[in-house]
Amino acid sequence: xxxxxxxxxxxxxxxxxxxxxxxxxxxxxxxxxxxxxxxxxxxxxxxxxxxxxxxxxxxxxxxxxxxxxxxxxxxxxxxxxxxxxxxxxxxxxxxxxxxxxxxxxxxxxxxxxxxxxxxxxxxxxxxxxxxxxxxxxxxxxxxxxxxxxxxxxxxxxxxxxxxxxxxxxxxxxxxxxxxxxxxxxxxxxxxxxxxxxxxxxxxxxxxxxxxxxxxxxxxxxxxxxxxxxxxxxxxxxxxxxxxxxxxxxxxxxxxxxxxxxxxxxxxxxxxxxxxxxxxxxxxxxxxxxxxxxxxxxxxxxxxxxxxxxxxxxxxxxxxxxxxxxxxxxxxxxxxxxxxxxx
Amino acid sequence: xxxxxxxxxxxxxxxxxxxxxxxxxxxxxxxxxxxxxxxxxxxxxxxxxxxxxxxxxxxxxxxxxxxxxxxxxxxxxxxxxxxxxxxxxxxxxxxxxxxxxxxxxxxxxxxxxxxxxxxxxxxxxxxxxxxxxxxxxxxxxxxxxxxxxxxxxxxxxxxxxxxxxxxxxxxxxxxxxxxxxxxxxxxxxxxxxxxxxxxxxxxxxxxxxxxxxxxxxxxxxxxxxxxxxxxxxxxxxxxxxxxxxxxxxxxxxxxxxx
Numbered sequence: 001x002x003x004x005x006x007x008x009x010x011x012x013x014x015x016x017x018x019x020x021x022x023x024x025x026x027x028x029x030x031x032x033x034x035x036x037x038x039x040x041x042x043x044x045x046x047x048x049x050x051x052x053x054x055x056x057x058x059x060x061x062x063x064x065x066x067x068x069x070x071x072x073x074x075x076x077x078x079x080x081x082x083x084x085x086x087x088x089x090x091x092x093x094x095x096x097x098x099x100x101x102x103x104x105x106x107x108x109x110x111x112x113x114x115x116x117x118x119x120x121x122x123x124x125x126x127x128x129x130x131x132x133x134x135x136x137x138x139x140x141x142x143x144x145x146x147x148x149x150x151x152x153x154x155x156x157x158x159x160x161x162x163x164x165x166x167x168x169x170x171x172x173x174x175x176x177x178x179x180x181x182x183x184x185x186x187x188x189x190x191x192x193x194x195x196x197x198x199x200x201x202x203x204x205x206x207x208x209x210x211x212x213x214x215x216x217x218x219x220x221x222x223x224x225x226x227x228x229x230x231x232x233x234x235x236x237x238x239x240x241x242x243x244x245x246x247x248x249x250x251x252x253x254x255x256x257x258x259x260x261x262x263x264x265x266x267x268x269x270x271x272x273x274x275x276x277x278x279x280x281x282x283x284x285x286x287x288x289x290x291x292x293x294x295x296x297x298x299x300x301x302x303x304x305x306x307x308x309x310x311x312x313x314x315x316x317x318x319x320x321x322x323x324x325x326x327x328x329x330x331x332x333x334x335x336x337x338x339x340x341x342x
Numbered sequence: 343x344x345x346x347x348x349x350x351x352x353x354x355x356x357x358x359x360x361x362x363x364x365x366x367x368x369x370x371x372x373x374x375x376x377x378x379x380x381x382x383x384x385x386x387x388x389x390x391x392x393x394x395x396x397x398x399x400x401x402x403x404x405x406x407x408x409x410x411x412x413x414x415x416x417x418x419x420x421x422x423x424x425x426x427x428x429x430x431x432x433x434x435x436x437x438x439x440x441x442x443x444x445x446x447x448x449x450x451x452x453x454x455x456x457x458x459x460x461x462x463x464x465x466x467x468x469x470x471x472x473x474x475x476x477x478x479x480x481x482x483x484x485x486x487x488x489x490x491x492x493x494x495x496x497x498x499x500x501x502x503x504x505x506x507x508x509x510x511x512x513x514x515x516x517x518x519x520x521x522x523x524x525x526x527x528x529x530x531x532x533x534x535x536x537x538x539x540x541x542x543x544x545x546x547x548x549x550x551x552x553x554x555x556x557x558x559x560x561x562x563x564x565x566x567x568x569x570x571x572x573x574x575x576x577x578x579x580x581x582x583x584x585x586x587x588x589x590x591x592x593x594x595x596x597x598x599x600x
Binding site: 045 | 376378379380381382383385386389396411412415416418419420421422423424425426427428576577580581583587588589590593
């Protein structure tokens with residue numbers, strides 16, 4: 001086999017409230033992965049404030065990039081490409097990373113590659129699972145997205161299921177706020193659920209009639225709110241841990257059922273999860289058990305690669321680079337960019 | 343000394359290169375607000391036509407605010423990316439000073455008006471002080487560096503510091519100062535009627551070739567500031583917004599009430 005030249009990619013991600021940069025070698029080896037999380041700034045507002053996020057990105061972006069290069073022990077001029085998330089996400093936040101990446105590409109002559117944020121999340125699985133190759137089914141669940149995706153090949157995706165209303169992570173945030181846990185809801189519900197009884201309250205599992213792979217979480221969220229309200233009216237004390245555990249069980253069951261139904265229907269033997277919700281311990285445990293039962297190989301990134309990061313953008317960009325995909329200096333931020341579109 | 347200037351603080355996108363006392367190129371577009379798509383291609387065109395090696399630049403001068411929040415960040419992120427990649431410092435040129443510098447040489451008061459929405463303007467008032475031949479003086483107040491020119495020159499002075507203000511408050515201030523005023527900026531068409539009604543001193547509007555942001559002015563003024571050592575690292579630069587975000591403002595109002 002010919003020994004191919006190593007491909008080094010500097011990746012930048014600023015689509016929401018994480019300012020991140022990474023250096024990735026050959027798409028699967030992370031030389032550095034620097035994340036500046038703004039979460040403390042947004043906590044007092046109960047969610048991400050776009051203008052505050054954008055201001056923090058511009059303040060931190062150079063330090064984060066310089067840190068990524070220095071931790072990787074590489075010079076900017078030895079990069080083969082500069083990759084950047086250009087959508088979907090908050091437009092003001094995206095524009096910081098996109099403008100910065102374009103300027104770096106222009107100043108150095110290093111090729112530019114615009115990357116889809118969700119392609120990045122899916123590609124996070126390639127980093128720690130060297131054996132994983134398409135085709136497989138991937139569930140992408142985060143604060144902004146809930147997609148069931150057929151990964152046909154590198155860079156080739158088909159969305160077969162999506163949420164009709166709230167994203168899974170969004171439902172976690174809203175329920176956490178309602179039971180007084182605060183923001184961000186995912187990790188907090190995950191933690192307190194361990195002390196609760198998941199069968200204490202039966203919340204509904206929503207089905208979407210027209211598409212068996214679609215999700216709906218707003219009904220579940222309303223059911224939790226109604227339950228809390230009813231308890232308040234009756235003067236009953238609410239067991240927060242039981243509510244959290246029962247809510248979480250309802251979300252997990254729906255995600256697992258739809259996902260494994262898709263794996264079976266498409267006849268694949270591989271399944272992966274990605275996105276912030278993929279670090280939920282109960283979701284992981286459920287998928288691990290169900291996949292083992294069905295002899296499906298189950299892949300998931302470690303928690304640091306589930307949250308927004310730039311290493312996953314570098315992983316996705318590598319396969320675009322190999323295909324010859326390059327972006328022009330007129331690359332714009334596309335807040336509602338669709339998966340598989342360019 | 344070679345300075346690349348850029349301004350995307352308002353509706354105008356502008357890129358320029360100034361070398362010593364010579365403007366080598368300026369590319370200014372006032373068409374649609376798609377700076378993220380136009381600014382870099384404009385810069386690329388300037389570089390191509392000038393056959394310019396970017397490493398020969400001494401600094402990048404950027405209109406550092408106030409202005410459209412998103413527009414400012416496109417300019418700032420571009421300047422920061424150039425500074426990072428080229429290892430060059432940045433010069434922050436306040437947007438209103440850059441605008442005022444368009445009218446270098448006038449003895450009238452200069453009042454840039456940028457539409458800040460909600461009935462407000464980003465504004466200030468500036469004047470050019472004539473410095474006679476041979477005098478040892480400075481180009482900027484408070485700077486100890488003497489001007490090394492035997493010819494006379496102009497010094498930009500701030501009369502009213504930059505602010506986000508109600509247009510009426512600014513008119514009151516100008517009436518108090520009592521000097522004839524030249525207005526410029528994208529706030530002029532928005533507030534021309536209010537100026538006519540409320541201003542009691544003589545005034546005029548700057549002509550088409552002078553009345554909007556110009557990267558040539560940013561680069562020229564940036565060159566003066568660079569010579570005075572007023573540079574920042576690309577990492578340290580961030581825009582001056584003069585306004586809190588809406589969420590912060592509402593939160594502060596709520597706290598003030600309780």
